[in-house]
Amino acid sequence: MIQRFIYTIIAIIMLSTSVLANGSMTEQDSVKRKWYVPRAAKIQYAGNIGFMAIGATYYIVDDWYQMSLMYGITSSHSDTDRLNTLALKNTFLIKKFHYKNITFSPTAGLSVNLASTHNTYRKFPDHFPDQYYFQNKIHFAPFVGGMIYYPLPNKTIKGIDFYAEVGTMDNYLLEAIRTDYVKYSDIWNLSLGLSLYF
């Protein structure tokens, strides 16, 4: 299943280079923005950061290294078992391919997820001896995916992208490496999302 996904990514790259021409994904900004104004707003379904997560995207290096600050909720939890997630999602646009005014881009990245729920701590309470447990609040979640960007003829919302990602998490990856029982194919999950560019 993962193999198929990787083949798909390779297929996109190979086919795109043969049939598509080069260009720039987004027009260079003529307006100088304040540093805190995000380039895009994101909404994501699943991906281990909540049932639904919303966030703001900033460009760290040009437009190929993007960082999104995401907040996700899982609604089926009661108050005592609340589950909120903050994620600092680092997305790298590996390459950009253009077809007419559409831009395709394979992506990869690492998300740093901070889960707030029952009995999860960055530092365990004092009644635990030192180093009794490793912290269980922050998880690192690598992912690969792809996105399609369409420019929009609108002054406020200049473009929209749709993306799909396949990701996993540090604990699961560790078990896949450490044990024969947990297979690499067992640890991946899918997420879907879209961004609106300002």
Next chain:
Amino acid sequence: MQRRKFIKQTGLLSLITVSGLLTGCSLPFEYGPHDIKVKSEFRNLTQRNLDKLMAIDNNKSSFRFAFISDNHTFYDDFEDQIKDINSRDDIDFVIHGGDITLSSLHKEFTWFNEIIGKLDVPFLTVIGNHDHLSNGKAIYEKSFGPTNYTFTFRGVKFVMFDNVIWENGNKNPDFDWFKENLKNDDNYNHVFPVSHIPPWADQFINQNESIFNEMMLEKNIELSIHGHTHKYYFDKRYDEIDYLVVGDTPDRNYAIITVDEDNYSVEKIIF
């Protein structure tokens, strides 16, 4: 030429989209590692196993069960352990002494259930301290049932007790429930308590060690069964009562307990 090129490009792009979607369909969506998520096949397992046990609870008064504990995420050793138990034909059921996960993530509960589900005989569990982390207690309750419960089999009462302290809000175990249920209230041949933490281990500070042992003496308990310390132990720790602790799964040992009307015996198995 222009038209041919367009058809070629559209066709290729459709192909990529379709193969991408097909790939996506076979992958699950996950909302969070701490999610309280249990597949329907892994729900209500305590009651479902007790029903199976009831079906073989005939008029005999002797039986034999295996006691395992602390598999955490040592899945390869755990699979070997289950295979070893399945290779025997003299065991009526299995009890697991807790710490069925490492971090109580829902996937860890699933992996545990997939492996222990391969047992040929029924199994019962107590909750361990690691299974209390995150939303583990809620997952445990959804997957198995209450963390304190009792059951009887061929004239023996088992008292399955959640005695986790630190991960359970640093509060004392429900000793009132424990004391009440340790009573031999129906002429049972034996009453065997099973709990994750032995009374001499780290979490039993202050008075709890003596409270636990006084209860054992008061109720004339002969054998108390535990996990947690990752080290095999079978002896009279405080001179009177037998304490059995088995190692964690990578220690590659477990215990077989043979019980009849008057006696019981414990055998250490190396696999």
